[in-house]
Amino acid sequence: MELWNYPDVRRDEGFSRSVGGGVNVPDPYHWLEDPDSEETKQFVDAQNLITMPHLEKCTLRENYNQRLTELWDFPRYGAPSRHGTKYYYYHNTGLQNQSVLYVQESLDSEPTVMIDPNTLSEDGTVALKTVSFSEDGKYLAYGVSHKGSDWFTVKFRNTDDKTDLPDTLDKVKFSSISWTKDGKGVFYNYYPEQEGESVGRATDSNVNQKCYYHYLGQQQAEDVKCAEFTDHPTWLLGVGVTEDGRYVMLTVRRGCDPVNRLYYCDLSTLSDGIKGPGLLPWVKLIDNFDAEYSYVANVGSVFTLKTNLNSKNYKLINIDVEKPEMENWSELVAEHENNVLDWVDWVNTDQLVLCYMQDVKHVLHLHDLRTGSYLSEFPIDIGTVSGFSSKWNDNEIFFSFVSFLTPGVIYRSVIEGSKVNTVTFREIKVANFTATDFEMKQVFYPSKDGTKIPMFLVHKRGLVLDGSNPVLLYGYGGFNISLTPSFGVTRVVWMQNLGGVYALANLRGGGEYGESWHQAGMLANKQNVFDDFHSAAEYLISENYTNSDKIVIQGGSNGGLLVCACANQRPELYKCVVSQVGVLDMLRFHKFTIGHAWITDFGDPEKPEDFEYIFKYSPLHNIGVSGGQYPAMLLLTADHDDRVSPLHSLKYIAQLQHTARESIADRQTNPLMIRVDTKAGHGAGKPTAMVIAEYTDICSFIAQALNLQWID
Numbered sequence: 001m002e003l004w005n006y007p008d009v010r011r012d013e014g015f016s017r018s019v020g021g022g023v024n025v026p027d028p029y030h031w032l033e034d035p036d037s038e039e040t041k042q043f044v045d046a047q048n049l050i051t052m053p054h055l056e057k058c059t060l061r062e063n064y065n066q067r068l069t070e071l072w073d074f075p076r077y078g079a080p081s082r083h084g085t086k087y088y089y090y091h092n093t094g095l096q097n098q099s100v101l102y103v104q105e106s107l108d109s110e111p112t113v114m115i116d117p118n119t120l121s122e123d124g125t126v127a128l129k130t131v132s133f134s135e136d137g138k139y140l141a142y143g144v145s146h147k148g149s150d151w152f153t154v155k156f157r158n159t160d161d162k163t164d165l166p167d168t169l170d171k172v173k174f175s176s177i178s179w180t181k182d183g184k185g186v187f188y189n190y191y192p193e194q195e196g197e198s199v200g201r202a203t204d205s206n207v208n209q210k211c212y213y214h215y216l217g218q219q220q221a222e223d224v225k226c227a228e229f230t231d232h233p234t235w236l237l238g239v240g241v242t243e244d245g246r247y248v249m250l251t252v253r254r255g256c257d258p259v260n261r262l263y264y265c266d267l268s269t270l271s272d273g274i275k276g277p278g279l280l281p282w283v284k285l286i287d288n289f290d291a292e293y294s295y296v297a298n299v300g301s302v303f304t305l306k307t308n309l310n311s312k313n314y315k316l317i318n319i320d321v322e323k324p325e326m327e328n329w330s331e332l333v334a335e336h337e338n339n340v341l342d343w344v345d346w347v348n349t350d351q352l353v354l355c356y357m358q359d360v361k362h363v364l365h366l367h368d369l370r371t372g373s374y375l376s377e378f379p380i381d382i383g384t385v386s387g388f389s390s391k392w393n394d395n396e397i398f399f400s401f402v403s404f405l406t407p408g409v410i411y412r413s414v415i416e417g418s419k420v421n422t423v424t425f426r427e428i429k430v431a432n433f434t435a436t437d438f439e440m441k442q443v444f445y446p447s448k449d450g451t452k453i454p455m456f457l458v459h460k461r462g463l464v465l466d467g468s469n470p471v472l473l474y475g476y477g478g479f480n481i482s483l484t485p486s487f488g489v490t491r492v493v494w495m496q497n498l499g500g501v502y503a504l505a506n507l508r509g510g511g512e513y514g515e516s517w518h519q520a521g522m523l524a525n526k527q528n529v530f531d532d533f534h535s536a537a538e539y540l541i542s543e544n545y546t547n548s549d550k551i552v553i554q555g556g557s558n559g560g561l562l563v564c565a566c567a568n569q570r571p572e573l574y575k576c577v578v579s580q581v582g583v584l585d586m587l588r589f590h591k592f593t594i595g596h597a598w599i600t601d602f603g604d605p606e607k608p609e610d611f612e613y614i615f616k617y618s619p620l621h622n623i624g625v626s627g628g629q630y631p632a633m634l635l636l637t638a639d640h641d642d643r644v645s646p647l648h649s650l651k652y653i654a655q656l657q658h659t660a661r662e663s664i665a666d667r668q669t670n671p672l673m674i675r676v677d678t679k680a681g682h683g684a685g686k687p688t689a690m691v692i693a694e695y696t697d698i699c700s701f702i703a704q705a706l707n708l709q710w711i712d
Contacts, residue, residue, distance in 0.1 A: 004671055006221075006657035007046035010039070010090055019587050020611025023623065032650040033588075034202065035639060043650065044639075051634075051673040058700035063710045067497055069095070071489045074430045074693060079398040079410050080107070081389035084137015086159070088114065090444035097124025097687035101131065103159070112248050114162060115142060122508065127685030132177035132186065133159075135245075139187055139216070145685055150174065150594075150642050156216065161414045169220050171191075173206060174594065175237060180267070180274075181245030185215040187226065189237050203592045203645045207233035211250065213274045226280045227263075234596045241267075241300050243346065243392040249295045250282060255600030256479050258308060258515060262286040262293045265319065285324055297346040297392065298367060304332060304352075304369065306344050313514040316344065316352075332372035333666040339363070340514045342482075346392040348415045351375070353397070355385055359482055360443065360454055360512050364399075368421055376417040381406070384484040398425065403485040404458045404502075405435040433492055437461055440485075445539035447508075448531040451520075454512065455536055456485060465544040470706050472553050473536055474486065476506030477529035478558035479601050480518040492694045497711050498703070505536040505563075508623045509601075522601045524613045528563050537573050549575050552702050556580035557644055558601075560635075564619035564652060567631055574631045575670075576705040578698055581637055584648040586618035620652050632670040632705035634698065635689040638677040649674055663712040667670040670705065 018024055032040055041592040055061070076099065080679050087107060098117040104110070129143035129152040143152035154169035154177060163564050171597070175189035193208050211227035214220065227250055231234045238251035246268050246287035252261040256338035260293040263282040267274070268382040286293050291309035298304065301322045308314050316333040326626075339356040346352055346369070354365045362385045364378035383403030387410075390397045395415040402408050408428035414421050438462045444452040463469065472494055476483055483504055494500040506512045509521025511527045521529040533553070551574050557561040560582020567577045587605045603610030615621060633656065637649035653674040660668040675697055679691065686694075702708070 003666075003669060004050070004313075004660070006661060006672070007052065008041070009043060009046075009654050009658070012659065018589070019605050020615065021606075021608035023611065023615075025587060025615075027588075029651045029654045032654065033203065033592075033645075033647045035646060040650070043654070050675065051675055054673065054704070055675075055700045058704050060698060060703045060708065060710050061700045063497070064493065064699045064703070065692070066697060067493050068489060068692050068699075071433065071492060072429070072688065074407065076408065076428060077410060078389070079389050079400045080104075080386040080425075081398065082391060082394070082396070083133035083140075084159070086137055086494075090131075092298070093295055095688055098127050098685070099687055101128065103462075108314040114140070114159065115157070115706045117144070120144065121146075124687030124689060125685075127687075129685065130177060132179060134179045134183040135181045136183055137198050138183060139165075139179075141179070143172065143177070144321065146520075148638060148685055154186075163217065167216060167218070167220075169215070169223075174209070174236060176240060178240045178248070180213075180241055180248075183216075185274075187211060187213050187239040187241065187248060189239065190672060196485060203642075203647065205592060205596060207596070209235070209237055211237050211239050224274050224276045225260045225281065226274070228279065236597060240295065242295065244298065246281070246542060247271075247298065253293075254289060255597040255598075256291040257289075257356075257600035258518070259289040260478050261289065261508075262294055262295075262305075283321070285319065285321060287627050289493075296344045296352065299369070302589045303406065304346075305343065306514050309503065310378055312516040313337075313339065314341035314355075316341075319441075330688075334365060340482075340511065345388060345390055347390045347397060348395040349393050351415065353378075353388070353390070355388075357482060357512065359485070360456075360482065360506050364482065366415065366418070367536060376381055377422050378411075378413065378420055379422055380411075382485070384486055386486070402487050404440045404456065404487065404491070405438055407433070407487045408601045430489070430492075438495060439463075441712055443539070445535060447528070447535045449528070451508070451532075453508070453530075453532050453535065454506045455539070455609055456504040456506075457501060458491065459495055460499065467541070467547050469546050470498060470708060471503055471504065471540055471546040472500055473503045473533070473540070473553045474553060474559070475529075475533050475536070475553070475555055475562055476505050476557075476559040477509035477521050477532065479509070479598075480511040480515070482506070482511040493699070498699075498708050498710055501538060501540075503536065505533060505535050507532040507536075509558075523603050523610070526602070526613065526617060528571060529562060533562060534570050534573060537570075548573050550671075550706055552576040552580040552706065554580070558583060560649075561585065561586075561619060561646075564633075565617050565622070567633060568619060568622045569617075571626050571628050571630045576702050577631050577633045578648070578702070579633070579635045581644045582619070582635065582648055582652070583644050584619040585621075586614045587621065589648070592647070593642050595644075613709065620648075620655060623655050625653070629667045630656070630660070630670060630672060632701065633672045634696070635674040636694065637674070646676065671701075673701070 016026045026212045073094035076092045076364040080087045080089040087104045090099040101115040102111040103114040117128050125147045129145045132141045141305045145152040152172050156165040156167045174192045180186045212223040214223045241248050247264045250263040254408040262285050294306040296304040302320045313335045315335040318330045318332050335592045339358045342355045342357045345353045350369045352367045356363050361382045386402045387400035397413040407430045410426040413424040439457045491502045507529050553563045560579040563577050563579050605611050605614050633648045637646040656672050
């Protein structure tokens with residue numbers, strides 16, 4: 001029996017915070033909120049001295065690293081998109097740290113490199129965040145992020161000679177880039193008042209986002225301020241120019257909830273163009289937060305919008321901005337009774353592609369833009385449409401498809417009348433992987449309150465249900481985000497070389513069944529999400545897939561909250577927990593970076609009515625409530641995560657180790673550890689080498705916790 005000698009960490013026992021309308025809650029590790037203090041750095045170093053030797057002694061470590069590297073070394077492609085007269089696509093030869101943007105004169109011509117982010121840093125930690133082309137394809141605006149940060153810098157490139165213009169836009173975060181159709185410049189959002197370092201370590205709250213217009217050739221200081229809401233500093237803005245170039249649309253959100261205000265400006269009425277002083281003359285088409293409204297298309301003054309207004313599964317409506325009163329609105333495509341309308345794209349001048357989610361699988365329909373009538377369906381298998389590119393006035397479409405056992409297929413479709421002719425454009429192959437060696441099925445299991453929850457199960461074909469199989473159970477359950485089938489190299493190794501079952505539970509709080517499913521797992525209903533996850537584990541045990549000594553639970557961000565809350569509530573149900581960049585201090589999340597936007601899903605801990613339910617599940621504040629031994633726990637965070645600050649994971653592991661020492665020292669034989677990455681953020685843009693290293697460590701931890709054996 002191994003007992004762990006965790007670092008002796010300073011506790012500020014006398015420190016507390018008043019929250020929830022006057023409740024004093026101890027916060028002994030508040031000093032870990034400063035990522036740059038020497039004491040925090042010493043804490044991280046002390047944790048690494050425990051974690052890394054434990055991971056490195058795993059006997060399967062080298063096997064896993066070699067196999068993962070071997071499988072990861074396969075060519076990956078994105079769906080082509082046409083801009084001007086050229087085609088562009090992303091390609092990674094296999095082990096490149098970042099995918100490269102290529103350009104072709106035609107689909108048959110030799111591709112050349114347009115932007116290779118691997119040349120921008122020696123360690124691969126500079127990534128392309130976003131790209132946007134001018135209407136004629138002459139210019140490319142691209143965002144570059146460093147070390148995994150959500151902050152990015154916008155550069156501009158001439159696509160003919162592939163040289164950069166001198167223009168640079170800084171302090172950009174959570175922003176699209178939208179060109180006016182004349183190619184003179186772009187709309188974008190940024191935080192001009194943000195102080196300090198903006199490459200990831202700053203924890204300051206992101207407030208007072210503004211919309212600006214940048215003319216090519218000017219300095220950023222000369223950009224035209226187009227929109228701001230000084231009375232509402234936490235509001236988030238989105239801006240986009242309509243396909244006809246006449247209007248610019250402004251979407252205003254108060255957080256992550258699927259509701260927004262929608263304004264527009266008729267650019268044709270600006271006789272002097274986009275100029276200051278003063279903001280653009282916005283017209284308030286929707287001036288409340290009653291529902292979500294997303295621009296899809298417009299024919300003249302008639303706008304087609306996707307909305308969840310009185311339709312939890314979404315529908316399409318038409319609004320004539322010259323007659324904007326609600327009594328003049330009309331329904332174009334009615335809400336589907338069961339399927340969720342995930343997204344819509346305008347194609348072929350007068351047609352729409354509607355992507356529905358049917359029991360967590362995508363289906364694509366072609367509809368008439370003018371009448372809304374159904375025309376035909378795209379031929380796709382059970383899985384996910386992971387990429388889609390088209391032009392509003394073109395009949396050519398490219399889309400990418402993936403599933404648990406399909407690494408990727410890119411299709412090219414040509415619309416002829418009401419029919420869609422679809423052929424395989426490119427199929428992605430993984431060496432030493434045979435899909436028929438595995439099987440996938442979807443089950444529906446009862447949660448604590450009887451609600452049927454969908455779950456995908458993937459494993460080797462012919463798996464024996466003897467209750468002894470290791471299971472990796474993954475979940476998220478929040479923010480209206482849906483977890484759909486996707487391919488993952490790490491899962492292949494888990495199934496093929498460790499004999500494991502991969503289980504993906506589609507918990508309430510997500511968007512798998514529309515807004516009603518989302519609302520059933522948010523705010524005061526958050527406990528439903530944890531109950532759904534516990535019930536998934538219980539189902540897997542009752543159906544003889546596994547037992548509680550073989551269950552690993554994993555989640556990231558909101559999913560990190562999920563698995564840590566579940567470990568607090570039912571530690572005996574799980575053997576191992578992997579929490580990646582989790583939101584764990586639910587009384588302080590809204591104080592840092594973009595955390596204020598999450599209040600719409602979590603609630604506001606400053607309000608007594610919200611504090612009451614938040615405090616009951618907050619992972620940091622419910623450690624040790626069960627009194628039993630914790631599963632083996634590995635927390636992962638990154639020093640440049642400026643979305644979910646590392647303070648969440650640092651404070652949680654400090655309190656967890658303290659509790660293990662003081663309350664359950666004689667029983668806590670399972671390790672409680674943290675891995676802190678450097679030069680990395682919330683996950684996006686992480687170099688391939690760092691991803692492989694991270695998952696090698698995760699597997700090493702799991703293998704020791706479950707005493708797994710390698711299968712060749």
